[in-house]
Amino acid sequence: MVASLVGDPARANMLTALMNGRALTASELAQEAGITPQTASSHLGKLEAGGLIEPEKQGRHRYYRLTDPDVAGVLEGLAGLAARAGHMRVRTGPKDPALRRARICYDHLAGDLGVQMLDSMRARRLVRQKKQDIELTTEGERFLAKHLQISPDMLAHPRRPVCKACLDWSERRHHLAGTLGATMMARFTELKWAARDATPGSRVVNFTRTGEKSFAALFGNGGD
């Protein structure tokens, strides 16, 4: 059963660490979960057998990543259920407020700023959202081309939707996923508006001062 794989705390920590979309080595994951490499090896084998993660050999390292954005989606859904039961992640620490503000959800922006961005885009009619479904409008395409140099053909992907509503576990509202969400996040990084936290395994996204201003100019509360 897949759920029992996610159920174990050590494995859950590993998967959470992989939610930032990066591939991590076996030993990094071991440290992340607070267990010895031997134990980690066993867990990783099971997760791989369950199809949740994929290995990639590179020299004498083995990098693991989540097999699929779908896996990340289910994981996020699970986290959502856990959040509403009050079982907030025990993993408390100083980075918690930062996590709430801006973090990576697999490959796109989540947290307060992620929710705020989608809110603003919806208010400015850059996207249309009917309940769970999101669609990019022509105004939205113009906006993206003008302000973020993103053209529609950059968003095409054989098996992934352009827009997707992703439930945010801290805000309990939607943020933007899909190829658009991923591309926008990538652009923010390129523009040096924001950068993923340096500490390995962290999902925190730190905005620079100018980045914060630019982001607010595009998606600030004024548009709400």
Add this chain to the structure above:
Amino acid sequence: MVASLVGDPARANMLTALMNGRALTASELAQEAGITPQTASSHLGKLEAGGLIEPEKQGRHRYYRLTDPDVAGVLEGLAGLAARAGHMRVRTGPKDPALRRARICYDHLAGDLGVQMLDSMRARRLVRQKKQDIELTTEGERFLAKHLQISPDMLAHPRRPVCKACLDWSERRHHLAGTLGATMMARFTELKWAARDATPGSRVVNFTRTGEKSFAALFGNGGD
């Protein structure tokens, strides 16, 4: 952790039994999971504490149901991951082929016929589907009003989308969820085209002979 709750086989069986959307008593769930009432009571308490199920007292019975369609969604997602890993449900039996053909996924039609229905609706432009997102077209509204006496205002719901793509674990393709999926299934039942299997806890949907013909007339392969 929520995932560990779903991870236990006994609890997983209980939850699977509740996926048909009906509420079941504690003893029914115990029998469904193949355990004694004492053990079941413990499990049900944990599931309730985890916010996955909700009790409802009624005389000397306690009925349990899934708290939310969201829970069903996450469960279905988990089943999808399990399916693609080849970990098909061990729960084999004579009802398996019937399950593959037509079953209830929380409150809407799933299985071969469910997938076929969405395929046909897409081909006839009753809905537009962009990757994961489904939208009802005006032709679709006309079709529903004419053939199934379903008007758009019957589909409005504060917190649930009209259309939603739900990944089918047996077909590994999408079928139609959301209020439309639920309403259509309800109409099929009212029209006596189909009925849920009588055996308690079964997700199988049995089509009558005339129901099968009527269904095929609307959503048959001819439209594909």
Add this chain to the structure above:
DNA sequence: ACAACGCTTCGGCTATCATCGAAGCATGAA
């Protein structure tokens, strides 16, 4: 009032599985 029924709580048994030490097997470096 009494009995039957549905469910829960308690206590003890058992098995599964996570965990780690030690050893083995690769790959890369000296």
Add this chain to the structure above:
DNA sequence: TTCATGCTTCGATGATAGCCGAAGCGTTGT
């Protein structure tokens, strides 16, 4: 070749948690 590093396999230990029998509590029915 020789050593170091990263990871895996093996074996043994220990703790968590599922499980059931017995008993208790509340509700329904006679």
